[in-house]
Amino acid sequence: MALEKHRNILDYTLQSLLKRKLKNIGIIMVFTLVIFTASSVIFLSYSLRQEARLLLKDSPEIIVQKMRAGRHELISTLIMTEIGQIPGVSGVEPRYWGYYYDSGVKANYTILGIGASGTEKNRVLSGRMPSRHEKNIAAIGRGIAEARVIKKDLGSVLYLQAADGKWMNFNITGVFESDSEIMTADLIVISEDDFKTLVGMPDDAATDLAVHVSNEAETPTIAKKIKERFPDSRPILRDEIIRTYDAVFGWRSGLIIALFMGALIAFIILAWDKATGLSAEEKQEIGILKAIGWETSDVLEMKFWEGLVISLASFMCGIILAYIHIFFTGASLLAPALKGWSVIYPEFRLTPFIDFYQIAILMSLTIVPYIASTIIPSWKASITDPDTVMRG
Amino acid sequence: MRKSGVFFSFIGINLAIIAILCIISLIAVSEHNIASKDISKIVKVLQLTDMVLATDARYTRNPSQADLFSAFQDYPGSIEHFPTGSVIPPPDMNSLEKLIEIKANGS
Numbered sequence: 001m002a003l004e005k006h007r008n009i010l011d012y013t014l015q016s017l018l019k020r021k022l023k024n025i026g027i028i029m030v031f032t033l034v035i036f037t038a039s040s041v042i043f044l045s046y047s048l049r050q051e052a053r054l055l056l057k058d059s060p061e062i063i064v065q066k067m068r069a070g071r072h073e074l075i076s077t078l079i080m081t082e083i084g085q086i087p088g089v090s091g092v093e094p095r096y097w098g099y100y101y102d103s104g105v106k107a108n109y110t111i112l113g114i115g116a117s118g119t120e121k122n123r124v125l126s127g128r129m130p131s132r133h134e135k136n137i138a139a140i141g142r143g144i145a146e147a148r149v150i151k152k153d154l155g156s157v158l159y160l161q162a163a164d165g166k167w168m169n170f171n172i173t174g175v176f177e178s179d180s181e182i183m184t185a186d187l188i189v190i191s192e193d194d195f196k197t198l199v200g201m202p203d204d205a206a207t208d209l210a211v212h213v214s215n216e217a218e219t220p221t222i223a224k225k226i227k228e229r230f231p232d233s234r235p236i237l238r239d240e241i242i243r244t245y246d247a248v249f250g251w252r253s254g255l256i257i258a259l260f261m262g263a264l265i266a267f268i269i270l271a272w273d274k275a276t277g278l279s280a281e282e283k284q285e286i287g288i289l290k291a292i293g294w295e296t297s298d299v300l301e302m303k304f305w306e307g308l309v310i311s312l313a314s315f316m317c318g319i320i321l322a323y324i325h326i327f328f329t330g331a332s333l334l335a336p337a338l339k340g341w342s343v344i345y346p347e348f349r350l351t352p353f354i355d356f357y358q359i360a361i362l363m364s365l366t367i368v369p370y371i372a373s374t375i376i377p378s379w380k381a382s383i384t385d386p387d388t389v390m391r392g
Numbered sequence: 393m394r395k396s397g398v399f400f401s402f403i404g405i406n407l408a409i410i411a412i413l414c415i416i417s418l419i420a421v422s423e424h425n426i427a428s429k430d431i432s433k434i435v436k437v438l439q440l441t442d443m444v445l446a447t448d449a450r451y452t453r454n455p456s457q458a459d460l461f462s463a464f465q466d467y468p469g470s471i472e473h474f475p476t477g478s479v480i481p482p483p484d485m486n487s488l489e490k491l492i493e494i495k496a497n498g499s
Contacts, residue, residue, distance in 0.1 A: 010395075010399065011395050014395035048445075055435055059435055059441045063441060099450055114439075176434070179431065313402065316407075339446060341475060342448040352416065352417035354417050
């Protein structure tokens with residue numbers, strides 16, 4: 001019987017909401033949009049952050065760069081032996097990489113010179129990568145193939161202009177599959193020898209050094225020792241690399257501030273408008289209900305249902321739409337902000353990592369204040385004499 | 393059907409959709425863990441340090457490798473040139489461990 005009473009009040013609430021159909025549909029649409037924007041940002045940033053953590057955990061423990069006049073410069077490979085002698089260092093390898101601006105398609109490529117082995121039977125690479133001294137062979141990312149309108153089949157040729165102005169041609173023996181696009185879309189992997197010819201790099205230089213450490217706990221100490229021995233160097237720890245991505249997609253990043261805060265302010269305006277007062281029509285309704293014998297608690301329950309119906313329906317629709325937007329349509333509305341002026345960019349195929357904690361926070365930050373802002377002004381009206389309320 | 397019945401059905405349908413999406417997520421994450429092993433292998437072999445999020449500037453392509461002045465491409469305080477510069481912030485300057493105070497003459 002008690003349950004039936006609550007249900008009757010809910011029936012009345014829904015009837016009352018339908019009376020002001022246009023206004024309430026408007027509120028639900030705005031509320032849904034706010035939740036959609038906020039949760040899209042939460043889904044996107046958390047998913048990218050998790051992806052970065054998962055994929056970058058295998059990047060080198062320390063990268064040593066040489067700095068000159070505050071800028072990154074080529075590092076001498078002659079210091080590798082000295083770094084290798086630091087206790088705890090298990091290996092030092094030169095990294096050869098740089099950027100190549102293709103004026104034809106106005107795109108930046110990332111060129112890697114490496115003798116790579118150990119990628120046989122890798123599902124994200126069709127074909128193979130060049131070996132250390134193999135000439136005129138390249139493995140490319142999907143983005144390059146699309147930008148240069150190269151046939152994605154193996155065996156096509158890629159032409160790049162070397163530092164001395166001569167054109168170098170590379171037979172494509174490998175293409176990184178779309179699953180790995182987020183790490184490989186703009187990569188051109190060529191041999192170490194070809195890289196040096198292409199960019200005109202001296203034999204005893206490298207872009208930077210990758211230092212491998214046997215015990216990860218010792219990494220900061222080793223980085224400190226490298227910095228002491230080579231004051232013009234800049235060691236970058238793997239933790240810092242991962243932290244960079246936490247910052248890019250973290251709470252204080254531009255993306256979050258711009259979108260999330262905008263949505264939050266819109267919601268605050270919506271809730272504030274509700275909380276600051278009832279319309280004359282709503283006050284009259286409360287007065288009539290009181291006059292025909294409704295208790296204050298019944299009026300408050302009706303208002304509770306009103307807040308819950310609107311906020312819960314909007315929250316659920318917003319969350320579902322945000323999920324579809326981020327994980328089914330590849331963040332089609334947010335991705336342009338991340339792409340900027342990039343010509344080559346990965347197609348976002350995000351893995352749906354979901355942080356239920358953040359969703360719960362979003363829920364408590366939106367549903368609870370909205371219900372409160374619906375109940376409080378009604379409570380004020382419902383404790384006043386019905387006659388006074390009806391007269392306004 | 394009573395209006396409350398319609399409302400409960402609506403909430404029920406939404407909950408069912410959310411539950412299905414959660415199941416899809418769990419399956420996708422477990423499948424991704426298998427694929428990510430191959431990608432991680434590529435990351436290890438090629439010694440990659442950054443994700444390809446934006447390729448318009450060197451400091452947005454490799455934010456973790458960018459030099460400390462990367463946010464000011466040409467001179468300190470220069471206006472941001474690339475739109476992605478507002479999404480991908482400059483590197484953490486805390487490692488500088490030094491406060492640089494610039495004072496105007498006579499102050």
